[in-house]
Amino acid sequence: MMQDPMVRFQNVTKRHGSHIVVDGLNLDVARNEKVAIIGASGSGKTSLLRMLMALDPVDSGEIFIEGEPLTHMERQGKRLPPDMAHIRRMRGKVGMVFQSFNLFPHLTAMGNCIEAPMRVLGLTRAAAIERATELLEMVGLASRKDYYPSQLSGGQQQRVAIARALAMRPKVMLFDEVTSALDPETVGEVLTVIRRLGEEHDLTMMVVTHQMGFAREFADRVCFLHQGRICEEAPARDFFHNPQNERTRAFLRAVLEAG
Amino acid sequence: MIWDWAFAIEILPRLGQAAIVTVQATVMGFALAATLGLGLTLARIAWPRTALPISVGVELVRSTPLLIQIFVLYFVGPEIGLVLDALTAGTLAIGVHYAAYCSEVYRAGFEAVPRSQWEAAEALNLNRGTALMRIILPQAIPPVIPALGNYLVALFKETPLLSAIAVLELMQTAKIIGSESFRYTEPITLVGLFFLGMSLISAALIRLVEARITQGVRR
Structure with a gap:
């Protein structure tokens, strides 16, 4: 476990009906770290960001931002569900950019x-x-x-x-497939802005993306999600050069073939 | 001769007076309908617990004839200490009746705003009330203005119902003229023409507003 992480997902589970979207997931993100999250659609990437943005509640598990719990609060040693004031205070640390701009x-x-x-x-x-x-x-x-x-x-x-x-x-910026709805010729200008943001500002960034090239050169670390769990995570270079997991390899092959 | 021009011109001033009452009832009634209707819809969204009672109330008002509502307010109201003059009672009844319709129109407008707009507001930490008033409301209203305009015309055309409680609006005045002179052709025809003219003008105005709104959306 990481010392003093900016964001910590601890055994987080999210269900939609009987379907398990995020399945007991653990993930620490360091201060100012840039993490790319990749995976097939339905693997839980977006759910992860939405829970951190407090748009969706977790079904079980805990999320911490700067060591403070988002998913519950403590009052006089008692553990309580978060009230609106608590959620809003915690949410102030996080910003999100959506796939469809909104x-x-x-x-x-x-x-x-x-x-x-x-x-x-x-x-x-x-x-x-x-x-x-x-x-x-x-x-x-x-x-x-x-x-x-x-x-x-x-x-x-x-x-x-x-x-x-x-x-x-915000201290943490979440990017949810922010180039997926764009015309190909405008993808570059958005990625350039994100890149500059990473270089010039003290920001922790979590980027859900299908742009493997961008993930490779931008991220410090890449996490591959499969069926709501982190299947493989590694520094970006290693991840793409030498994926360990068979599922990761299959995914990367499929994505690269699609161009 | 069936149509007497001299008589028609002679009764015009009286009908003009009555037309003012009709327009008054329309403007006041619709102002009430538009604001109360919006209030009901906002309450339904801001306090979900009020949704059921409001829905029941709206359904009740929409499912009973306006004429009966006017009678209840004017004749039954005093029994419970609510004494109103005929014009006030009638205008109030019309306003509440159309508020029920307007609230459904507003609701459609609010439901047409994508959920993602709420989420974007939430992600920016706007509270629910601010999001509703500053983000959702300005997007919900413009598309429903034409529908509200149609209710304005409909409400206008229903004001003759007020003659049932002897409000001296156009229809009532025409009936009085008729019973005094035994000539109904001119007063009733003139009243009809007045409604026709005003409705056509309103419809044109609504189309104009509609065109401006569509332009605004494309901006």
């Missing part, structure tokens, strides 16, 4: 980036705009700040979504 269509790029900082962090409008301007600049969209999502390309929308999540100053 920008707010009635707000401009700027509006998307300042709404939550003003309403949740209590920033003044001016302060929120200042912060958002920096972030939109970082994702290369300062000139598009007054555009509505429908006026932006998929890649641009996804970059706004990244800026929007960063505006909440």
